[in-house]
Amino acid sequence: MREGAEMANQSLRQRLGARRPYVLDEQVGFILRQVYQRHAALFMSVVGEDLTTTQWAALSRLHQNGPCSQNLLGRHTAMDASTIKGVIDRLQARGLVERLADPEDGRRLLVQLTEAGREVVSRTLPLAQLVTEQTLAPLNLEERQTLLDCLAKLI
Structure with missing residues (x-):
């Protein structure tokens, strides 16, 4: 089975390679990274609030879903165990x-927002929505929805 998959991948690589040369500026990962860098800078x-996008994701998810285990919060924010631990520690x-x-x-710990955390989320939610608007500003409404739909298919 693995041999068949390797042959199929090799065949695909040969077909793709025969079409055109590899140009970094045209690669999806490179483009996505640039878009994310722009979004993170806007954020x-x-x-402000001295928050990273990963910290905001954790705060936002806790606001949205309420208290949960660190492990579940990591899954809900697409962070691995060591990343979510560092985020929660900070x-x-x-x-x-x-x-x-x-x-x-009693063996499990829950993570929840403090009053200060709830205040930060309340202040920050409208700003985070503004960042989304600014990130998507070059696109019209139909293009925005198409982009979001296409990205959701890649997850």
Whole structure:
């Protein structure tokens, strides 16, 4: 089975390679990285609050879903275990989240927003929406929806 897949991949590479040369500026990963860099720069300049986009994702998800385990929060924010741990550690050090024992399972810790965290989210939500608008500003409404639909298919 693996041999068949390798042959299919090799055949695909040969067909793609025969079409045109590899041009970095035309590669999806390169383009996505540039778009993300633009978005992250907009986020930092508009939102402020000394928040990274990953920290914002954690705060936003906790606001949206309520308290949850660190592991589940990582899954809900597309972060691996070590990344979400670092994010939560930094947010906790700033007093924006707290860890507490799960009343249903004493072995598990829940992460939840503190009052300060809720205040930051309330102040920041409209700014985060503005960042999305600014990121998508070069596109008309139909193009925006098409882009979002296409990106969702790639996840």
